[in-house]
Amino acid sequence: MESAYHARNSGGKFCLIYNFHPSKSVYLLAITSCHTPMDFAEIILKNRSYRRFYEEQSIPEQTIRELVNYARLSASSGNIQGLKFYLSTETAKNKLIFSSVRWAYYLKDWDGPTEGERPSAYIILLGDTEIHKTIDVDVGVAAQSILLGAVSMGYGGCMIGSLDRVSLRKKLEIPDRFEIPLVIALGKPKEKIVIEEIGEEGNIEYWRDEHQVHHVPKRNLEELIIHLF
Numbered sequence: 769m770e771s772a773y774h775a776r777n778s779g780g781k782f783c784l785i786y787n788f789h790p791s792k793s794v795y796l797l798a799i800t801s802c803h804t805p806m807d808f809a810e811i812i813l814k815n816r817s818y819r820r821f822y823e824e825q826s827i828p829e830q831t832i833r834e835l836v837n838y839a840r841l842s843a844s845s846g847n848i849q850g851l852k853f854y855l856s857t858e859t860a861k862n863k864l865i866f867s868s869v870r871w872a873y874y875l876k877d878w879d880g881p882t883e884g885e886r887p888s889a890y891i892i893l894l895g896d897t898e899i900h901k902t903i904d905v906d907v908g909v910a911a912q913s914i915l916l917g918a919v920s921m922g923y924g925g926c927m928i929g930s931l932d933r934v935s936l937r938k939k940l941e942i943p944d945r946f947e948i949p950l951v952i953a954l955g956k957p958k959e960k961i962v963i964e965e966i967g968e969e970g971n972i973e974y975w976r977d978e979h980q981v982h983h984v985p986k987r988n989l990e991e992l993i994i995h996l997f
């Protein structure tokens with residue numbers, strides 16, 4: 769079996785060295801301290817919801833498996849681990865998935881990415897009802913691990929909860945045993961996204977400007993922190 773060794777350099781100070789075995793997911797030979805707080809903040813900032821990609825830049829299946837491995841190693845309520853993952857890196861499958869997902873609710877005059885700017889891979893999160901019925905929080909935890917991992921590797925993506933589940937199940941022949949809580953679209957981002965402060969009017973809707981830059985309003989920190997006593 770082939771295994772890949774990775775060594776990442778984070779700003780010259782720390783290094784992460786690990787082994788990922790593609791079929792058995794044997795993982796983490798050695799970790800030295802890897803990311804400085806600055807590195808982590810950068811990943812968080814870069815981890816935007818990307819919806820336009822360099823579609824021709826494929827993502828290797830092994831990379832997608834590595835991202836799922838991040839989800840596997842993440843927290844799970846009661847450690848039940850009721851999530852399963854459907855992977856797609858092939859054009860034909862990607863097309864099927866694309867036709868079932870809905871993009872950017874607030875961009876009313878945009879029908880989603882055009883050909884050439886569509887995701888080059890997808891991870892579909894599935895809830896295995898034979899293991900557990902409630903997987904809501906686990907879905908968010910797993911999805912965030914996958915997306916942060918993707919950003920750390922130079923990719924990006926978007927969680928998609930608005931989808932035609934009936935057609936997706938049919939097209940991919942997903943058995944009834946599995947719920948379909950979320951799809952994650954992945955690729956090499958081809959768009960600039962800027963974070964904005966929410967204005968006085970309190971509008972949380974994202975928008976695109978005339979240069980196709982995507983703007984995402986975020987509430988400010990003081991508004992989020994509640995002082996009760």
Ligand SMILES: Cc1cc2nc3c(=O)[nH]c(=O)nc-3n(C[C@H](O)[C@H](O)[C@H](O)COP(=O)(O)O)c2cc1C
Pocket residue numbers: 815816817818819870871872873926927928929930931961974984
């Ligand atoms: C649970 C969840 C479901 C989402 N579903 C969709 C979706 O169906 N389509 C879409 O284009 N974006 C979807 N998004 C992305 C949000 O629109 C995005 O997170 C929000 O606009 C803030 O942008 P940011 O992720 O860059 O901070 C979803 C995000 C989350 C967390």
